[in-house]
Amino acid sequence: MRRRIAVVGGGPAGLTFARVLHRHDHPVTVLERDAAPDARPPGGTLDLHERMGQVALDKAGLLAEFQALSRPEGQAMRILDVDGTVLRDWRPRPGDRANPEIDRGHLRDLLLGPLDVQWGRQVTRVDPGTRDGVLVHFSDRRQETFDLVVGADGAWSRVRPALSTATPHxxxxxxxxxxxxxxxxxxxxxxxxxxxxxxxxxxxxxxxxxxxxxxxxxxxxxxxxxxxxxxxxxxxxxxxxxxxxxxxxxxxxxxxxxxxxxxxxxxxxxxxxxxxxLPVSHTWAHIPGVTLLGDAAHLMPPLGVGANLAMLEGAELAESVAACGPDDLDEAVRAFEEQMWARAGIWATITAAGLDRLVxxxxxxxxxxxxxxxxx
Ligand SMILES: Cc1cc2nc3c(=O)[nH]c(=O)nc-3n(C[C@H](O)[C@H](O)[C@H](O)COP(=O)(O)OP(=O)(O)OC[C@H]3O[C@@H](n4cnc5c(N)ncnc54)[C@H](O)[C@@H]3O)c2cc1C
Missing domain, CATH: 3.30.9.30 (D-Amino Acid Oxidase; Chain A, domain 2)
Structure with a gap:
């Protein structure tokens, strides 16, 4: 029997998770609070790294489409002093695709593709460990039960409290x-x-x-x-x-x-x-049926890795879930969490130090x- 899997949040983490599962013909329910894809401005541009975001897009079968949409020339970067004097002027070499830029709205539409997202579904709480699985509560008072609920609902996650008492500072x-x-x-x-x-x-x-x-x-x-x-x-x-x-x-x-x-x-x-x-190296005691991805798991300063990590994690968890047998789901999630915590801890340390030096x-x-x- 197919497992009932839900992902809360249709940001880079949740959509990549869903898109990779979709590629493996595994059903997934995507629950997004926004009423529609264009309910609010999508935000700025993201650079997707060759070894992170682009790996995730490859796992989703979307790398070629990303390359057509992205802007390698956007990797150019100038640093000025406060008087306007140019101190550094980096330009990408021809063919350099290490970190091309893509508008968030374009990335969202690329990931959405054929996904059947449930828009306007705001989750308020999840209760793991009920007799029938993990109970998800919605703002309209409805409830639904799943075998695995993945919290990809960003900084102020409503799934996180089921696993951890940590809150962003x-x-x-x-x-x-x-x-x-x-x-x-x-x-x-x-x-x-x-x-x-x-x-x-x-x-x-x-x-x-x-x-x-x-x-x-x-x-x-x-x-x-x-x-x-x-x-x-x-x-x-x-x-x-x-x-x-x-x-x-x-x-x-x-x-x-x-x-x-x-x-x-x-x-x-x-x-x-x-x-x-979130605290650097945020972890939690594993609980069957619920996990976190992206900012919900490891919110860090915006120094160019948050979306990349979120997408990579989404793709990796989806591949593990798609590959595991009916009785191995919990072990697959547990192994994924260990790997995510180790990598995110390193980046949280780097970006915290980076923010201190930039400002x-x-x-x-x-x-x-x-x-x-x-x-x-
Ligand atoms: C100014 C700025 C610039 C940045 N630049 C970069 C960059 O260049 N490169 C990079 O890698 N990262 C960058 N980041 C970080 C990046 O934006 C985040 O790390 C990334 O968006 C995290 O993705 P996510 O899917 O985990 O969460 P989010 O993008 O926050 O998505 C969460 C989704 O969950 C939905 N949601 C929230 N609550 C609920 C709920 N209760 N029920 C249902 N749905 C819910 C939200 O509507 C949203 O769609 C930047 C961040 C900022 C602030």
Whole structure:
């Protein structure tokens, strides 16, 4: 008899898990809180690494389609100082496909493909170990039972409390995100500054990053150390009054070169994202029938690996589940968890140290970090 498997969350982790199971003709129920794929803006661009996100897409049979959609030129990266002087200017070599960029919306649509996602299904709680399996509770008071429930529901997971008492804590760093549209025609001086990929500037305890997405769209992230001025419980992203937040952020970057400030001046909607993380090396005592993937398992600073890990884990767990016999499901999940914890612990340590260096009193520490990871 086929196992009843549900994944909670249709982000990179949940969709990759479901898509790889689908490739193995294994049924899976995808439960997503959003009412529709385009219910909210999909967010910025992601670079998918050759040894992580791209491996996952290969396991899903989607690597060729990814290569057609992605932007290898988006790997270009420039670092400036606060006066606007170029300190580093990396460009990908022809044929370099180590970390091509893809818009989140394009990745979501690629993964969705033929999947039959149940939209508008917000999970509130799961109870493992009932007589008939794992009981899933929904916000509309309905309930359903499964043999395996995979929590891929992100930072503020509603599945996680069934396994662990850990909750995300604030890192001390806040991002304010804004967007530029039609940058090539409306702001050509900023298009030239950003180039084909990203531009990053690091000052004392703050940084500014602008990343080109497709279609002349740019995401700008201002990052700085700040106290958490209001308690965050269920969401990390709060849309804010554009005028007020723009002035507040511009004041923080006072004295920086005018074109850098233009990245903020011309921004449209502003969103405040206090960065939260789970404890490094977050693990739990294994419980049959429930597990976690991606940010739900190991939320870490956004330094370019979260979605990659989430997808790789989704693909690996799906392959294990598809390959195991009817009585081996629990052992397959347990082995997967051990492997996920070991790898995620290493990345959580690296990214926590990375955030401290990127938003630090010494801008030279940020530059040195890039010199360590970029080829000369
Ligand atoms: C500004 C920024 C830039 C980043 N850049 C990169 C990058 O370049 N590369 C990279 O690898 N990573 C990056 N990350 C990290 C990356 O976004 C995350 O690690 C990744 O999205 C995690 O995927 P996930 O599927 O685990 O969770 P999520 O993407 O958070 O998806 C969770 C899904 O679950 C749904 N959900 C939530 N609660 C419920 C519920 N109760 N019931 C049902 N559904 C629910 C949500 O609606 C969502 O669809 C960045 C993060 C930020 C904030």
């Amino acid at each position: 604030y890192t001390g760093v806040t991002l304010v995100e804004t967007s530029l549209t039609d940058v090539d025609t409306r702001h050509p001086h900023l298009a030239a500054l950003i180039g084909d990929g990203s531009v990053a500037v690091y000052g004392v305890n703050r940084g500014l990053v602008a990343q080109r997405n497709s279609g002349g769209h740019v995401k700008v992230y201002a990052q700085f150390r700040a106290p958490l001025d209001r308690p965050t419980t269920l969401t990390d992203a709060e849309p804010s009054d554009a005028g007020t937040l723009r002035s507040q952020v511009l004041a923080l970057f006072d004295g920086w070169a005018a074109p850098l400030l233009d990245l903020l001046r011309h921004g449209t909607a502003f969103v405040r994202r206090p960065l939260h993380v 630090s009193p010494d801008p030279a520490a940020a530059l040195a970090l890039f010199d360590e990871v970029q080829p000369g």
